[in-house]
Amino acid sequence: MNNNLQIYNTLSRTKEKFEPIVPPHVGMYVCGPTVYGDAHLGHARPAITFDVVFRYLMHIGYKVRYVRNITDVGHLENDADEGEDKIVKKARLESLEPMEVVKLFTDRYHKNMDQLNVLHPSIEPTASGHIIEQIELIKSILNNGYAYEADGSVYFDVEKYNKDYQYGKLSGRKTEDLLENTRILAGQDEKKNSYDFALWKKTDPKHIMQWPSPWSDGYPGWHLECSAMGAKYLGEKFDIHGGGMDLLFPHHESEIAQSNASRGHDPVKYWMHNNMITIGGQKMGKSLNNFITLDEFFSGNQELLTRAYSPMTIRFFILQAHYRSTLDFSNEALQAAEKGMHKLFNTIEIIDKLVPTEKSTIDVRQFESRLYEAMNDDFNTPITIAYLFDLSRLINQVNDGKEKLTKEDISFVKELFAVFIFKVLGLKNESGKNSDLLIDQLMNTILVIRNDAKLNKDWATADRIREDLSKLKINIKDTKDGSEWSFE
Amino acid sequence: MNNNLQIYNTLSRTKEKFEPIVPPHVGMYVCGPTVYGDAHLGHARPAITFDVVFRYLMHIGYKVRYVRNITDVGHLENDADEGEDKIVKKARLESLEPMEVVKLFTDRYHKNMDQLNVLHPSIEPTASGHIIEQIELIKSILNNGYAYEADGSVYFDVEKYNKDYQYGKLSGRKTEDLLENTRILAGQDEKKNSYDFALWKKTDPKHIMQWPSPWSDGYPGWHLECSAMGAKYLGEKFDIHGGGMDLLFPHHESEIAQSNASRGHDPVKYWMHNNMITIGGQKMGKSLNNFITLDEFFSGNQELLTRAYSPMTIRFFILQAHYRSTLDFSNEALQAAEKGMHKLFNTIEIIDKLVPTEKSTIDVRQFESRLYEAMNDDFNTPITIAYLFDLSRLINQVNDGKEKLTKEDISFVKELFAVFIFKVLGLKNESGKNSDLLIDQLMNTILVIRNDAKLNKDWATADRIREDLSKLKINIKDTKDGSEWSFE
Numbered sequence: 001m002n003n004n005l006q007i008y009n010t011l012s013r014t015k016e017k018f019e020p021i022v023p024p025h026v027g028m029y030v031c032g033p034t035v036y037g038d039a040h041l042g043h044a045r046p047a048i049t050f051d052v053v054f055r056y057l058m059h060i061g062y063k064v065r066y067v068r069n070i071t072d073v074g075h076l077e078n079d080a081d082e083g084e085d086k087i088v089k090k091a092r093l094e095s096l097e098p099m100e101v102v103k104l105f106t107d108r109y110h111k112n113m114d115q116l117n118v119l120h121p122s123i124e125p126t127a128s129g130h131i132i133e134q135i136e137l138i139k140s141i142l143n144n145g146y147a148y149e150a151d152g153s154v155y156f157d158v159e160k161y162n163k164d165y166q167y168g169k170l171s172g173r174k175t176e177d178l179l180e181n182t183r184i185l186a187g188q189d190e191k192k193n194s195y196d197f198a199l200w201k202k203t204d205p206k207h208i209m210q211w212p213s214p215w216s217d218g219y220p221g222w223h224l225e226c227s228a229m230g231a232k233y234l235g236e237k238f239d240i241h242g243g244g245m246d247l248l249f250p251h252h253e254s255e256i257a258q259s260n261a262s263r264g265h266d267p268v269k270y271w272m273h274n275n276m277i278t279i280g281g282q283k284m285g286k287s288l289n290n291f292i293t294l295d296e297f298f299s300g301n302q303e304l305l306t307r308a309y310s311p312m313t314i315r316f317f318i319l320q321a322h323y324r325s326t327l328d329f330s331n332e333a334l335q336a337a338e339k340g341m342h343k344l345f346n347t348i349e350i351i352d353k354l355v356p357t358e359k360s361t362i363d364v365r366q367f368e369s370r371l372y373e374a375m376n377d378d379f380n381t382p383i384t385i386a387y388l389f390d391l392s393r394l395i396n397q398v399n400d401g402k403e404k405l406t407k408e409d410i411s412f413v414k415e416l417f418a419v420f421i422f423k424v425l426g427l428k429n430e431s432g433k434n435s436d437l438l439i440d441q442l443m444n445t446i447l448v449i450r451n452d453a454k455l456n457k458d459w460a461t462a463d464r465i466r467e468d469l470s471k472l473k474i475n476i477k478d479t480k481d482g483s484e485w486s487f488e
Numbered sequence: 489m490n491n492n493l494q495i496y497n498t499l500s501r502t503k504e505k506f507e508p509i510v511p512p513h514v515g516m517y518v519c520g521p522t523v524y525g526d527a528h529l530g531h532a533r534p535a536i537t538f539d540v541v542f543r544y545l546m547h548i549g550y551k552v553r554y555v556r557n558i559t560d561v562g563h564l565e566n567d568a569d570e571g572e573d574k575i576v577k578k579a580r581l582e583s584l585e586p587m588e589v590v591k592l593f594t595d596r597y598h599k600n601m602d603q604l605n606v607l608h609p610s611i612e613p614t615a616s617g618h619i620i621e622q623i624e625l626i627k628s629i630l631n632n633g634y635a636y637e638a639d640g641s642v643y644f645d646v647e648k649y650n651k652d653y654q655y656g657k658l659s660g661r662k663t664e665d666l667l668e669n670t671r672i673l674a675g676q677d678e679k680k681n682s683y684d685f686a687l688w689k690k691t692d693p694k695h696i697m698q699w700p701s702p703w704s705d706g707y708p709g710w711h712l713e714c715s716a717m718g719a720k721y722l723g724e725k726f727d728i729h730g731g732g733m734d735l736l737f738p739h740h741e742s743e744i745a746q747s748n749a750s751r752g753h754d755p756v757k758y759w760m761h762n763n764m765i766t767i768g769g770q771k772m773g774k775s776l777n778n779f780i781t782l783d784e785f786f787s788g789n790q791e792l793l794t795r796a797y798s799p800m801t802i803r804f805f806i807l808q809a810h811y812r813s814t815l816d817f818s819n820e821a822l823q824a825a826e827k828g829m830h831k832l833f834n835t836i837e838i839i840d841k842l843v844p845t846e847k848s849t850i851d852v853r854q855f856e857s858r859l860y861e862a863m864n865d866d867f868n869t870p871i872t873i874a875y876l877f878d879l880s881r882l883i884n885q886v887n888d889g890k891e892k893l894t895k896e897d898i899s900f901v902k903e904l905f906a907v908f909i910f911k912v913l914g915l916k917n918e919s920g921k922n923s924d925l926l927i928d929q930l931m932n933t934i935l936v937i938r939n940d941a942k943l944n945k946d947w948a949t950a951d952r953i954r955e956d957l958s959k960l961k962i963n964i965k966d967t968k969d970g971s972e973w974s975f976e
Contacts, residue, residue, distance in 0.1 A: 065585065097553065097721060099611045107608055110598075120595055123587045129617025132699050211620050233585060352959075435923030438960065442930040445956045449937055449949065461937070468933045472926065 010271040026062045027234035031243035034071040035105040040291040049274040049323040051118045068121040072102040112294045115311040127225035134220040146261035150190035152202030152216030171249035223254035241268040274323040306331045316341040319381040347392040356407035498759040514550045515722035519731035522559040523593035528779040537762040537811040539606045556609040560590040600782045603799040615713035622708040634749035638678040640690030640704030659737035711742035729756040762811040804829040807869040835880040844895035
């Protein structure tokens with residue numbers, strides 16, 4: 001096990017040595033999508049960021065249980081956690097049962113994640129599937145005196161909580177400031193203070209998504225699901241909680257509060273947050289209506305895009321920035337990422353063709369420790385990629401005859417590239433390893449054999465090959481420059 | 489809307505005219521997989537059967553909400569609904585959290601269904617996600633006096649129920665016979681009668697999958713989930729309930745009982761059951777240990793298989809029997825199905841090449857009504873396919889110049905084939921465009937050439953082929969039975 005991993009903990013605002021609670025096990029929880037629309041670039045970033053965390057932790061020897069949830073209920077319309085449920089609203093617009101919307105967009109999200117080569121999490125629980133666990137959590141918060149009931153709804157009592165704990169410890173926000181910044185919204189007159197947040201909301205009888213509870217027929221507040229499901233599958237205190245920086249407040253702040261209020265301690269050792277993707281400096285998101293869906297990137301079919309970009313280009317573009325930096329979208333930046341990625345994949349092909357020598361003139365072994373140091377430094381993928389580019393340049397020099405490598409060093413470099421590019425960064429070669437290329441290559445092999453047979457006047461073999469290919473609906477056409485092939 | 493559809497209703501044991509409760513809407517519920525292992529041929533049959541029902545209903549104009557559940561808890565080890573929960577057992581064997589097993593096999597099931605071109609259902613609810621709904625159902629059955637509590641567990645009181653309703657109306661079984669046939673099992677001494685079934689089972693505190701309830705910490709009985717989820721998403725009475733014939737008793741019989749006991753009426757208008765797949769006349773299934781998984785069919789990597797079969801071959805094989813007939817697996821039957829399917833796809837290609845004439849010498853228009861009649865006759869896919877073969881023969885005669893068709897008739901036939909083969913039967917053409925298959929075939933071609941070279945003692949050619957393939961990262965291994973190849 002590699003013991004030098006440092007993780008930036010949002011809670012302490014410093015990089016800390018990573019020491020899991022029960023090694024070699026690591027419990028990681030990441031906030032997944034609210035499934036009421038197609039996934040866009042803003043969904044790709046946390047998915048890819050924590051996919052690399054998941055991959056790297058496994059690579060250095062940890063046994064990781066990775067939980068990423070599906071929010072299929074209870075995510076309300078605006079940040080203040082009031083208004084109409086997003087999924088119910090979409091369902092009414094399209095005359096669908098809410099769970100039909102959930103199924104449709106969950107399936108599409110999964111397809112996009114597969115395209116981006118994001119590994120499946122170990123468990124993918126849904127909010128609607130854990131209402132009992134959320135009700136139990138509300139009960140214990142009420143029992144401990146940190147919540148109150150008002151007309152069938154239950155609210156978290158931030159003022160009461162603040163006497164014993166600190167609401168704002170993660171985000172650095174102060175409750176005085178929150179009071180001033182909170183808008184007046186329907187239903188909040190039930191609350192003691194505007195910053196109190198809903199644990200349970202009573203609904204009118206016509207509302208589709210509702211469940212019975214000790215307080216009313218209704219549904220749980222959004223912040224509850226992660227507290228309930230994280231504890232259920234990873235224990236009451238687990239190692240890593242990840243998510244986008246936009247979830248830091250109020251969502252993750254409230255998760256900490258709910259855990260302290262129910263169990264008397266924080267839920268998570270390391271809080272990790274990926275920064276936002278901007279477009280012209282502005283946050284990209286559904287509510288701002290300036291988002292580009294992943295399907296649009298893959299097809300190029302969107303006015304902001306000059307052309308299509310492959311899933312791996314999106315992945316590489318995201319990994320070329322550190323996850324805690326903002327990342328600004330532009331066609332130029334994506335095209336530069338694509339070019340860089342192709343350079344790395346070209347290098348992998350070049351490695352196979354290098355001619356080994358007796359002695360190496362350059363030191364490639366030093367790159368192993370550099371690459372691990374980069375990843376150990378809070379998963380610094382841009383530095384990791386920069387080292388891979390350095391190594392790529394050296395290999396091209398070897399290929400040009402300017403430098404030399406032994407057979408052992410060539411194998412070493414090949415393995416290093418494979419580990420970091422495929423296994424850790426999770427890239428795959430879209431152009432090189434695909435089936436169409438291999439079919440081309442196999443057809444070339446067959447045509448060369450046939451050509452040799454013809455040169456040797458072995459007409460029987462040449463004809464047999466033509467007939468065999470004909471059964472596969474492949475036609476061969478002999479020209480003066482050689483043979484061409486095509487599908488029937 | 490096509491109004492001549494007849495469906496065989498297991499409840500009435502006759503074909504009945506299909507008249508949905510609220511046309512043009514149709515609610516259909518089908519029992520999905522228990523996700524504790526890989527899907528086998530026995531899973532493919534109900535999935536494909538009801539996929540065709542779903543497709544045909546939509547094709548003739550209905551708006552179908554199709555619910556297919558995932559059983560992720562509560563399916564006990566043996567038919568008598570006692571013993572250890574199947575998913576918990578698997579989890580313990582592999583030291584996994586049960587929900588990790590659920591995620592793994594749900595994902596694999598989805599992949600197999602996509603390979604078989606099975607459309608996604610509209611909603612795919614999980615048993616563990618609907619514990620509250622199941623508890624509410626138990627409460628109302630208890631309130632109505634058709635269940636009793638015993639040491640924290642709740643059982644359905646079949647004798648009491650039989651005074652007002654008829655347990656056995658679906659399966660035709662009589663409770664007297666059931667008493668004699670039920671084995672004595674642990675825990676059943678709590679029951680008044682051995683045929684009473686569990687609605688709620690108390691667990692010991694160490695048991696992983698458990699939820700709080702008014703009676704004990706425990707988990708719901710298996711039969712409950714479909715009653716609860718069917719009603720939630722399709723209403724308290726809906727149109728079609730499907731599943732394998734092995735689920736008829738006790739599962740579906742108990743669903744009817746639960747619905748009557750809680751709501752005073754039957755849950756379903758049309759009960760549909762697909763028959764079993766046998767292997768040498770014996771039922772194929774996990775518990776009999778004679779099953780072949782779908783992945784094994786697709787790879788050919790199983791001792792009962794003489795070679796690989798594509799997903800569409802499996803689909804066509806299943807559709808060549810009526811869903812209410814048993815279907816016996818053999819390599820010969822699969823190869824015959826493959827051949828037949830290829831014939832149909834060849835015909836589609838031939839249609840494009842036909843030369844139209846002024847007048848038609850044959851009547852192809854009659855096939856439209858024949859095909860609809862076949863599908864309207866309880867989804868009779870073998871007859872549908874037989875008509876497609878008849879039509880295929882005629883088209884080949886046109887191609888051979890023995891018969892003639894006008895331009896309009898050619899277009900008509902082309903459209904008819906497309907509707908029934910692609911849209912209704914849900915087949916797709918694999919042969920032309922399947923890269924992996926083609927790679928296999930090209931490699932076979934190359935290995936045959938190389939083998940001939942060796943037989944001719946042309947060692948230079950044999951070695952050259954090996955070297956060329958090695959550059960493509962393909963290794964050849966010579967064995968006494970021939971040559972094998974694999975990627976590096």
